[in-house]
Amino acid sequence: MKIAMGNDHTAVEMKKVIREHLEEKGYEVVDLGTDSSESCDYPEFGEKVGRAVSSGEVDYGIAICGTGVGIGIAAGKVKGVRVCTCSEPYSARLSRMHNNTNVLTFGARVVGPEMAKMIVDEWLDHTYEGGRHERRVAQLMDIENR
Ligand code: RB5
Numbered sequence: 784m785k786i787a788m789g790n791d792h793t794a795v796e797m798k799k800v801i802r803e804h805l806e807e808k809g810y811e812v813v814d815l816g817t818d819s820s821e822s823c824d825y826p827e828f829g830e831k832v833g834r835a836v837s838s839g840e841v842d843y844g845i846a847i848c849g850t851g852v853g854i855g856i857a858a859g860k861v862k863g864v865r866v867c868t869c870s871e872p873y874s875a876r877l878s879r880m881h882n883n884t885n886v887l888t889f890g891a892r893v894v895g896p897e898m899a900k901m902i903v904d905e906w907l908d909h910t911y912e913g914g915r916h917e918r919r920v921a922q923l924m925d926i927e928n929r
Contacts, residue, residue, distance in 0.1 A: 786907075787835035787844040789815040789828035791854065794847035794891035797899060801845065804900050810907075813841055829857025829888075836885050837863040844886040845903065855888035862927050865920075870894050872905035883911040883920050 786805060790798040795818060802812050815831040817823050825848040832844035832854075844864075848854040855868035867878035868888045878884040887906045889899060 784843070784907075785811045785813060785841040787813045787815055787832045787841040788846070789832040789844070789854070790817060790847040790891070791825040791828055791849070792817060792820050792823050793849040795820055797847050797891035797896065800896045801847070801899060801903055804903065805845075808904075825854040826857040829854035829859075830861060832886060833858035833861030833864045837861045842885075843907070846886060846888045847891050847899075848888070849892040850890035851888040851893065852890070855886070858886045858888065863924075865923065867906070869902060871898070872901045875902045875906035876909045879906055879909040880912045881916050881919075882923075883916070 788798055788802055802814060805812050813835060815828060829846050832846040835841045836844040846854040846858050851868045855866045858864050859866040864886050865882055865884045866886045866888060867875060867884040869875050870889060870893050875887060889902055
């Protein structure tokens with residue numbers, strides 16, 4: 784399974800920790816940067832992750848900024864993207880099962896590396912349940928067409 788990762792300058796170290804964690808688990812990571820601690824703008828990297836998911840180049844995306852909020856807003860602007868921005872594993876898990884999220888974001892200034900690994904694992908280890916959720920997810924996607 785292929786996962787795109789993107790981050791701003793606040794999350795270079797966190798991205799490395801999560802990238803290594805994912806690679807140890809056998810995921811292929813497409814790292815879309817940044818690797819620089821120079822101040823940069825999170826929308827660029829959120830959009831890159833969103834586009835990689837939307838185009839089908841990767842299966843899922845993980846994007847990290849200071850809070851996870853800005854980069855999540857950016858990724859979520861790309862058609863076909865459903866973002867979960869969270870700081871604990873329960874919401875990450877339910878966002879896969881109920882909302883079929885395809886991009887996960889969190890804040891390098893909000894969670895530590897071990898919590899981040901738990902969030903990522905819980906998100907990737909669960910699948911969409913479909914069923915009663917299908918109508919609601921279809922309604923979400925329909926918003927993009929209006
Ligand atoms: C950068 O200072 C910070 O604003 C950014 O990483 C992020 O938290 C935005 O949502």
